[in-house]
Amino acid sequence: MRFLSIYKCVERATPPSQEEVAHMGQLIEAGMKSGWLLGTEGCMPTALGARVRRDGSRISVTDGPFTEAKEVVGGFAILKANSKAEAIQMAKDFLKVVGDGECEIRQIFEQDGVEPECVKLAQEVALKG
Numbered sequence: 001m002r003f004l005s006i007y008k009c010v011e012r013a014t015p016p017s018q019e020e021v022a023h024m025g026q027l028i029e030a031g032m033k034s035g036w037l038l039g040t041e042g043c044m045p046t047a048l049g050a051r052v053r054r055d056g057s058r059i060s061v062t063d064g065p066f067t068e069a070k071e072v073v074g075g076f077a078i079l080k081a082n083s084k085a086e087a088i089q090m091a092k093d094f095l096k097v098v099g100d101g102e103c104e105i106r107q108i109f110e111q112d113g114v115e116p117e118c119v120k121l122a123q124e125v126a127l128k129g
Contacts, residue, residue, distance in 0.1 A: 002038065002108040003079045003087040005094070008071040009101030011046060020098075027097050035080060036090060042075035074101065078108070 016024070031037025043049075046064040053060050066072065077094070081087040084107065091103035109122065 001081055001083070001087075002110065003081055003084070004106045004108055005077045005079055005087070005091050006104040006106070007074045007076065007094070007098065007101055008104065009074040009098075010070070011065075011072045011074075023097055027094065031090075038078040038080055040075065040077040043073055046072050071102070074098075 028037060028040060031040075046066045046069065049064040049066070051062045051064075051066070053062070079087050079090050081090060084105065087105050087107075091105055095101065095103060
């Protein structure tokens with residue numbers, strides 16, 4: 001199974017130190033070599049971003065920074081895990097390296113290998129939306 005791990009944090013005023021970058025690099029290298037980490041990227045500051053929102057027929061664009069946000073998406077990873085519990089443990093290990101914040105874990109929909117109950121639940125949620 002594949003999972004998307006979305007890392008949310010308080011936006012930093014300064015970039016990470018060389019030591020923090022090196023420690024993260026070691027985790028990424030180990031994850032890629034062992035096959036549990038399929039891809040990962042960090043995000044640039046919100047000052048360089050924009051939010052695009054649709055409300056009915058109206059589309060609006062708001063340029064960053066997003067000062068009202070208590071947390072921002074700091075990055076993401078695509079994980080390969082045998083279970084949700086295993087993906088959660090990977091997120092815990094990541095947070096031990098990166099520090100404060102949270103990871104939202106979401107299983108990536110894959111037509112092959114998805115349990116019928118999961119497909120049924122996703123369809124029910126979509127119909128309610």
